[in-house]
Amino acid sequence: MSKLFPTLLLTLASLPAWANLNVFATVPEWASLAREIGGDKVRVYSATNAFQDPHRIEAKPSLLAQARQANLVVAAGADLEIGWLPLVLRDSGNAAIQAGRPGYFEAANFVSRLEVPTSVDRAQGDIHAAGNPHLHLDPRNVLKVGEALAGRMAELDAANAAAYQAGYKSFAGKWQAAMARWEKEAAPLRGVPVLVHHASFLYLANWLGLKEVGTLEPKPGIEPTSGHLSSLLARQQTLPAKMVLRTAYNPDGPSQWIAGKTGLPAVLLPYTVGGTAEAKDLFGLFDDTVQRLLKGLR
Amino acid sequence: MHKPFAVAALLAASCGAQAATDNDLAAIRGQIDEMKKSYEQRIAALEQKLVQAEAQAKSSPPPVPPAPAPVAESRPVAAATPASGFNPEVSLILQGQYKDMKNVAERGITGFVPAGGHDHGSGTIEGINKRGFSLDHTELVFAANIDPYWRGQAIIAALDGQAEVEEAWFQSLGIGQGIGLKAGRFRSGIGYLNEQHPHMWDFADAPLMYQAMFGTEGGYAQDGVQLKWLAPTPVFLEFGAEFGRGANFPGSDRNKNGSGAGALFAHVGDDLGIAHSWRAGLSYLKTSAREREAHFEDTVNGVEALSKFTGDSTTWLADFVWKWAPNGNPKYQNFKFQSEYFLRSEKGDLSCGEAEAGVAVSCQDITSGYRTRQSGWYTQGVYQFTPNWRAGLRYEQLDSGTRDLGENGNYLAVDHYKPKKTTAMIDYSWSEFSRLRLQFAQDKSMQGITDNQVTMQYIMSLGAHGAHKF
Numbered sequence: 001m002s003k004l005f006p007t008l009l010l011t012l013a014s015l016p017a018w019a020n021l022n023v024f025a026t027v028p029e030w031a032s033l034a035r036e037i038g039g040d041k042v043r044v045y046s047a048t049n050a051f052q053d054p055h056r057i058e059a060k061p062s063l064l065a066q067a068r069q070a071n072l073v074v075a076a077g078a079d080l081e082i083g084w085l086p087l088v089l090r091d092s093g094n095a096a097i098q099a100g101r102p103g104y105f106e107a108a109n110f111v112s113r114l115e116v117p118t119s120v121d122r123a124q125g126d127i128h129a130a131g132n133p134h135l136h137l138d139p140r141n142v143l144k145v146g147e148a149l150a151g152r153m154a155e156l157d158a159a160n161a162a163a164y165q166a167g168y169k170s171f172a173g174k175w176q177a178a179m180a181r182w183e184k185e186a187a188p189l190r191g192v193p194v195l196v197h198h199a200s201f202l203y204l205a206n207w208l209g210l211k212e213v214g215t216l217e218p219k220p221g222i223e224p225t226s227g228h229l230s231s232l233l234a235r236q237q238t239l240p241a242k243m244v245l246r247t248a249y250n251p252d253g254p255s256q257w258i259a260g261k262t263g264l265p266a267v268l269l270p271y272t273v274g275g276t277a278e279a280k281d282l283f284g285l286f287d288d289t290v291q292r293l294l295k296g297l298r
Numbered sequence: 299m300h301k302p303f304a305v306a307a308l309l310a311a312s313c314g315a316q317a318a319t320d321n322d323l324a325a326i327r328g329q330i331d332e333m334k335k336s337y338e339q340r341i342a343a344l345e346q347k348l349v350q351a352e353a354q355a356k357s358s359p360p361p362v363p364p365a366p367a368p369v370a371e372s373r374p375v376a377a378a379t380p381a382s383g384f385n386p387e388v389s390l391i392l393q394g395q396y397k398d399m400k401n402v403a404e405r406g407i408t409g410f411v412p413a414g415g416h417d418h419g420s421g422t423i424e425g426i427n428k429r430g431f432s433l434d435h436t437e438l439v440f441a442a443n444i445d446p447y448w449r450g451q452a453i454i455a456a457l458d459g460q461a462e463v464e465e466a467w468f469q470s471l472g473i474g475q476g477i478g479l480k481a482g483r484f485r486s487g488i489g490y491l492n493e494q495h496p497h498m499w500d501f502a503d504a505p506l507m508y509q510a511m512f513g514t515e516g517g518y519a520q521d522g523v524q525l526k527w528l529a530p531t532p533v534f535l536e537f538g539a540e541f542g543r544g545a546n547f548p549g550s551d552r553n554k555n556g557s558g559a560g561a562l563f564a565h566v567g568d569d570l571g572i573a574h575s576w577r578a579g580l581s582y583l584k585t586s587a588r589e590r591e592a593h594f595e596d597t598v599n600g601v602e603a604l605s606k607f608t609g610d611s612t613t614w615l616a617d618f619v620w621k622w623a624p625n626g627n628p629k630y631q632n633f634k635f636q637s638e639y640f641l642r643s644e645k646g647d648l649s650c651g652e653a654e655a656g657v658a659v660s661c662q663d664i665t666s667g668y669r670t671r672q673s674g675w676y677t678q679g680v681y682q683f684t685p686n687w688r689a690g691l692r693y694e695q696l697d698s699g700t701r702d703l704g705e706n707g708n709y710l711a712v713d714h715y716k717p718k719k720t721t722a723m724i725d726y727s728w729s730e731f732s733r734l735r736l737q738f739a740q741d742k743s744m745q746g747i748t749d750n751q752v753t754m755q756y757i758m759s760l761g762a763h764g765a766h767k768f
Contacts (some may be wrong), residue, residue: 049572051625056730058621058628059768060575061534061567068476068528079763083730087765090449093528095474100446122731122760222729223685249627 021157024070024097026081027054028273029136030107030145032282034074037150037167041160045070047088050248050275054080055126055221059087067092070103072156074149077106078113078133102155108133110148111141114202125219136272137204139179139286143172178283183208186290188297193239195232195264197224197246197255200271204289213241216254224254236262243296247271267296386442387762391497393434395755400747401429407506408745409698409715410672411592411607413513413547434496437464439764447472453495464495465519476528486518487526487538488561488581489638490617493517498766500634502737502753505676506694506719507640511613513547518583520544520559534567534577548611548644549585559585567768572626577768581615587646593653594710598660603710604653607668609646615639619768630685637677644670650706659709666704673697674717686728692721696743717743733757 021042025031031046038044045066048054054076057063067073067088075081089098096103113131120129135141150168154161190209194201197216205212214235218228244255244266252266259266269289270279278288406412435455443449453465467482485493491508496516503509504516512518522542529535544559545551552558561584567577589606596603616639623632648668650661674696682688696717703712719742725735734756741749 049626051572052627053629056627056629058575059765060569060621061565061577061768062569062575064528064536065532065534065568069530082763083765085765087767090469090471091478091526091528093474093476093478093526095472098446098471099443122729126729249625249629251630 020160021153022069022071023074023153024067024072025074026085027076027136029142029282029285030074030076030149032273032285033142033146033149033171034072034153036171036282037146037164038153039163039167041157041163041167042153050270050272050279053249055083057081057084059084059091063088064091067097068094070094070097072103072105072153073097074105075107076133076135077108078130078135079128080108080133102152105149105152107141107145107149108135110144111135111138114206115199125217126221132199132202134200135203137201137289138207139175139182140207141203142282143175143179146171146175174283178286182286182290186293189290189293192243192297193241195241195244195258197244197250200247200250201245201269204269208290208293210293213239216244216246216258229254229257232258233261243267243293245269248275265296267292269293386440387764389439389759389761389764391435391437391439391495392758392760393436393497393756394432395434395502395753396431397429397751397753399429399741399751400749402744402747402749405744407510407696407717407743409701409713409717410510410696411590413509413511435462435464437495437497439762441762441764443471444468476530478524478526478528480524480526481522483519483521484524486520486540486561486583487524488518488563488583488613489615489640490577490579490619490636491516491638493767497757497759500678500680500688500690501692501721501723502735502755503721503739505638505678505692506696506717506743507638507674507676510672510674510696510717511548511640511642518546520546522557522559534565536565538563538565544585547590548587548613548642550587550590552586552588559583569626573624574620574622575626575768576618576620578619579615579617581617583613583615584610586610589649594650594706594712596659596661596709597711598709599658601657601659602653603659603661604651605706605710606649606651607644607646608649609644609668611642611644613640613642621768628682630682632682634680635678637675639673639675641671641673644668648703648706650709661706661709664706664709666706667702668704668706669702670700672699672701678721686726687724688727689724690722692719692723694719694721713745715745719743731759 021038023034023038023042023044024047025034025044026047028046028048028050031044034042034044047063047066048057073089075085095101098104108130113135116131117127117129120127146168150164153164186208191211193211193213194205195214195216196212199215199220202212204210214232216224216229216232218225241264244258244264246252246255246266246268248268248271252268255266258264268276269292270276270285273279273281273285276288279285435457438454438456439451441449441451447470448468449471450468451465452463455462455464463483465484467480467484470477470479473479487493491499491505504514508516520542522540524538524540526536526538540561541557542559544557549559561582563579563581565577565579567575569575586609588608592605592607594603594605617637619634619636621632621634646668647665649663649665650659651663652659674694676692676694678690678692680688680690698713698715701712701714703710719739721737721739723735723737725733727733735754737753737755739751741751
């Protein structure tokens, strides 16, 4: 017993010293990016995995405990995490990561967002006033966010500023080469009409030139209804799609239903790091996404 | 268009500021906001076009690898976050119900002193216990960051002919070290359900235990200060202390300096794998009452007597919540189990008197010792089996326990009973913001009465997307 207390104290004291920068990323893609840039200088915690809908996470005790010790919160922003992150930040008792502080980083602030609504009315479903938040599926956005994130990490941990900048440079070099490769490989996808489960692939479509012709959800955040799916089926006559896309966290029922009725391939895309076995990191995510799309086209 | 008008209005306003009324200023602000909005929309549209143009330019000759983009080329577009765009965040909760239950003259829980004091209503207690169609509190919530250091929130409950300040507090954002400070009127952090407002409940009414402890509002709130500390550990470990006025049941408003009630609580929680999360808590509430009124039946004269309790009330609470969702993704399927237990001891003096002037009671002016020790628990499970449907079951039981009224006990009827209630509910949610619930309950909280209750309830939330606690 007398030994337990000092041991506990030591453990407590040693916790923040694991790494120079404790990063709390809300989603796997930005956790992965922080690792690319920070290397062994950072300890990165991802609040969600690829099988969790980032809109609908609860402010779990484990998230509070992690946010308490974070030096930097990396969020997607554009209201993606509005149902849980504000509460986690406030209840964490951590002043450094509150919105407006350097320890709070929103990826959406560093890219041009698409689908920014001109009016916000819940009758349109769960739309985001700041635009579509699924912005990481355009690799050009990843680069922009990476540059800003490296700057922020350098600001927070000045001692390792050079390491973060170098980490970003090396990542950016590899990324640009990979982007050229993906764009070349994905050339046949240009102009291909697709159906999507949720508007998760807007930036991907925008990058590769896919043509999104419908969503299985009647309104953003509202689950597919049989009536709406039937209307999509009817539209298939006039506006034929070539495949149905969904993320790893979407249920496969609606896609499979459409696929069964029309013979279209139902394609599961990893959506984020960890969504498929191949999507081990950001590079794997895009490699696998392009490969799966090409396979769907065949 | 708007511009010349707004500029002229601004000029006019700046020249003769004293002449401009508040209405004029509001009109000008409106114009400016409109202009701002329209420009922002145009900029957004342009940005979108630009991105599309870029995309086309980049990939129309596919085989040519794009030149490595200089890192500094794209300037970030830092836009205002919507939270500050809609400052403050406003939301409104619409809640109402249809209830079918027995007509019981004085609804209460046998063996427990009613939290509402002595209520001689015509069988209808305010709010949740009305028969037929009724509107619950309509809650108006305002919340916003005040500055980088503080956040504020007010919840106003509107009822017929009155508005009640349910909560009005500010909370720290900038202290750090895991410390959170809250002050004002707030729902106490004790127990699990206590902090939750009725629209977050999984059933149409509060568990009997909460009704017995704190009344039909189903929660303990007070004016005071709350201090919380979150430990820097990988496991969630939180400690809290509260001091306040203590005006609410089981205490009573006392004209005094210093703290009227104090509460302590500790929470621990974590994940088990990806799919399971849990939280457990232990809380303690100590408050005092002065001349807290209740009714007893005078067994000698066969009339009603009014008792006044002065003394201390101590409540211990234990709570446990466990949530499961496949892969930790609660949107499609999830299960929530929760259970709480309470133990309350009260110690002091009880004085007896007439309930109605001129109706003599046998215990008139007798003051004797008063000592009780009562407990209760509930346990419930709610299963969401599709994104829209949830079903839940709740069982609860109280124990009137020890009720020692000293000499007064010779004249007054002291009930001993174990109230029980079983509740089943099913609800449908069109979205996160609208819910319709059907609930059946077999309520045996009153001795000798089995009340089968049917409740149809709706909960609609308008406005800001409030985050809910775990």
